[in-house]
Amino acid sequence: MAQDNPLLLDAATVASWDQTADIVIVGCGMAGACAAIEARNAGASVIAIERSSGCTGTTSAAAGHFYLGGGTAVQKACGFDDDPEDMARYLAAVSIRPDEEKIRLYAHGSVAHFDWLEQQGVPFDRSFYPEKSVVQPTRECLIWTGNEQVWPYRDQARPAPRGHKVAFDGEEGGGALALRILTDAATALGTEILTDSKVEALVSDGSRIVGVRLRNFGETRFIRARKGVILAAGGFGQNAEMVATHVPILQSAFVQGSPYDDGLAIQLGEAAGGVTEFMDEPFITSPFYPPQDLLKGVLVNGEGKRFVAEDSYHSRTGLISTRQPGGTVYLIVDADIFAYPRFAELTNQRLVDGYETIAEMEAGLKLPAGSLQATMAAYNAHAANGEDPEFHKYPKWIKPLDKGPYAAFDLSFGTAVYTGFTLGGLKVSADGEVLDALGTAIPGLYAAGACASNLAQDSISYASGTCLGEASFFGRRAGLHAANS
Numbered sequence: 001m002a003q004d005n006p007l008l009l010d011a012a013t014v015a016s017w018d019q020t021a022d023i024v025i026v027g028c029g030m031a032g033a034c035a036a037i038e039a040r041n042a043g044a045s046v047i048a049i050e051r052s053s054g055c056t057g058t059t060s061a062a063a064g065h066f067y068l069g070g071g072t073a074v075q076k077a078c079g080f081d082d083d084p085e086d087m088a089r090y091l092a093a094v095s096i097r098p099d100e101e102k103i104r105l106y107a108h109g110s111v112a113h114f115d116w117l118e119q120q121g122v123p124f125d126r127s128f129y130p131e132k133s134v135v136q137p138t139r140e141c142l143i144w145t146g147n148e149q150v151w152p153y154r155d156q157a158r159p160a161p162r163g164h165k166v167a168f169d170g171e172e173g174g175g176a177l178a179l180r181i182l183t184d185a186a187t188a189l190g191t192e193i194l195t196d197s198k199v200e201a202l203v204s205d206g207s208r209i210v211g212v213r214l215r216n217f218g219e220t221r222f223i224r225a226r227k228g229v230i231l232a233a234g235g236f237g238q239n240a241e242m243v244a245t246h247v248p249i250l251q252s253a254f255v256q257g258s259p260y261d262d263g264l265a266i267q268l269g270e271a272a273g274g275v276t277e278f279m280d281e282p283f284i285t286s287p288f289y290p291p292q293d294l295l296k297g298v299l300v301n302g303e304g305k306r307f308v309a310e311d312s313y314h315s316r317t318g319l320i321s322t323r324q325p326g327g328t329v330y331l332i333v334d335a336d337i338f339a340y341p342r343f344a345e346l347t348n349q350r351l352v353d354g355y356e357t358i359a360e361m362e363a364g365l366k367l368p369a370g371s372l373q374a375t376m377a378a379y380n381a382h383a384a385n386g387e388d389p390e391f392h393k394y395p396k397w398i399k400p401l402d403k404g405p406y407a408a409f410d411l412s413f414g415t416a417v418y419t420g421f422t423l424g425g426l427k428v429s430a431d432g433e434v435l436d437a438l439g440t441a442i443p444g445l446y447a448a449g450a451c452a453s454n455l456a457q458d459s460i461s462y463a464s465g466t467c468l469g470e471a472s473f474f475g476r477r478a479g480l481h482a483a484n485s
Contacts, residue, residue: 007271009213011205017224021047021192023482024212024225026199026265027233029057029258030175031449031471033182035230035432035479037120040189044483047223048186048193049214051260056179057234058258058421058450059468063135064166064174065145066472067465070107072114074142074164077126082160084108089157090148094461096278101430102454106473113473114164121181123167132292134314134343135171135464146463147313151392163465175468182472197221202229202268208443209272228444228482230432232475235422235450236263246279246424249322253284253418257450261422265451269426273442274434279424281458285318286347286418288411293337295397298379299411302328304362304371306379309391318418319459327413330365332376334401341409347417352408361406376401423462425453432478446482448475 022044025032036046069075070084088107092098118124129140136143145163147153166174187193196216203211203222211224236242237255239262244251266276289295295311301324308320321329330352333339341349355361362372380400382389388398410416426434426447433441434452448454449471456466 005271007201007268009201009203011203011210014203014211014222016222017211018221019047020224020226021045022225022227023047023230023479024049024223025230025232026212026268027057027231027449028183028193029232029234029449029471030059030179030182030468031475031478032230032232033179033186034472034475035232035448036186036191037182037189038476038479039483040186040191042480042483044227046186046191048191049197049199049212049223050193050195051198051233052258053195056176056258058256058261059175059179059471061172061256062175062468063171063464064168064178065135065465065468066114066117066164067145067162067463067469068110068114068164069160069162070110072111072164074114074124074126075160078128078142080142080160082162083158084110086158086160087162090153091455093153093156094147095455096281096457096461099454105430106455106470109473113476116476117472120185122178124164125167128161131290132295132311133290134287136165137171139167139169141165141167145313145465147316147460149394150309150312150316154394163463178468199233199264199268202272202445204272209445225444227485228446230478230482231265231269231426231434231445231447231451232449233265233451234258234261235425236266237261237422239263243422247282247422249284250282250420250422252414253420256419256421261450265447266425269434269445269447269451272434272445273436274426274445274447275437276424277427277453278457281423282420283315283423283456283459283462284322284418284420285315285459286321286349286411286416287314287318287343288331288341288349288409289314290342291339294331294333294339294341296337296399297331297333298375298401300330300332300372300375302326302367304367304375306375306391309388309393311394311397313463315459315462321411322413322418329411329413331409331411332361332401332406334406335403336399338407344409349409349411349416352410354405354407356405358406361408365408422450423453423456423458425451428452428454430474430477431481432474433481446478448478
């Protein structure tokens with residue numbers, strides 16, 4: 001490992017270590033907290049270093065969904081029969097480049113992981129929210145959060161709802177509640193948490209990572225790690241230079257995340273010899289539902305043509321929308337299903353106008369002559385029979401759009417507000433080991449959470465709950481592997 005990088009120091013230059021632990025964790029969000037619990041339960045001493053004044057991070061802003069399945073207690077209580085193999089087939093089907101080992105471990109370990117979360121005190125009600133929504137406005141637990149019922153995935157794996165929301169009234173706060181419970185559990189087990197502290201560099205002895213250098217209120221300190229350093233300090237959405245380099249599309253979106261999602265953990269891993277993957281793939285969305293009846297409308301581009309199944313999970317629709325000519329996208333509805341998208345004020349999904357006929361709408365939207373009329377005629381002819389041969393929308397969301405007047409909402413990328421965050425990160429093994437260009441583990445270095453690449457590879461493979469699910473699951477694996485190294 002090269003020692004001329006300011007993010008990677010030679011252990012020979014460290015005059016003395018201020019503290020020592022078996023495991024040093026950089027970041028105490030969802031992945032860091034779960035890694036700490038598992039490492040402590042394995043008998044390792046743990047120091048977690050957190051830049052904020054408390055363990056917060058992006059998790060605190062999350063609604064609190066965990067993507068879990070295979071027959072969890074909640075799924076069974078709500079009458080859904082799920083199987084680990086179906087879950088694995090689905091995760092593989094939506095992935096750009098499926099990591100079969102990680103998918104198998106996650107799907108087959110999902111029930112046990114749900115039980116583990118409950119054992120730590122994270123609460124989940126035995127209830128189901130039946131509406132198609134971005135997040136439950138109430139405390140119901142189970143919800144459809146991905147593309148499980150969307151073609152072609154529903155033909156590749158038996159669908160089941162797998163979004164498990166923490167028992168919390170409201171659309172925000174479940175993530176913060178889960179994180180507080182898990183960090184309290186880590187602390188109760190003896191994890192030492194150093195807050196207001198920024199890790200500035202890793203320390204290597206030439207063959208392995210042996211510690212970190214941090215700064216706390218102007219004071220520099222060195223923390224030695226006898227067994228391993230686990231990077232768990234978030235993504236890179238708040239690093240303008242990295243966003244411009246890897247995912248420039250997010251420059252035109254509102255980027256979610258902690259102020260500390262500056263890519264430092266990824267840069268530290270790269271300095272140690274690690275490589276990254278899927279850095280150019282964002283999560284990006286501008287959800288037009290709820291209300292769920294809007295899914296019965298159609299989305300058309302600037303050529304007056306449909307381009308996606310409207311019942312897709314909102315980030316699948318969002319990503320494909322950004323790829324339309326000029327980013328132009330309209331949601332077309334008739335009088336039977338007309339409603340304003342719930343988040344219209346936040347997303348600037350403005351009502352363009354109402355029209356007595358489709359021909360008038362076509363002219364008003366300045367679409368090519370005859371284009372929208374042909375699209376709607378074909379759609380309505382098939383919808384009358386409950387069919388959608390072009391995009392195979394789920395039958396529940398198919399109806400002829402033939403009750404005037406008609407309305408169009410502008411969902412165009414660059415007009416409507418799109419929200420996103422980064423998904424790429426350090427390439428890691430199923431045990432969280434940071435890998436080099438040859439696929440070899442870098443001794444003593446691990447990564448989990450948003451700075452690591454695991455299951456979520458792009459907006460199509462993503463489902464609400466994937467981030468917290470994989471951060472907690474693979475964070476645990478990293479903590480256990482490091483403790484036993």
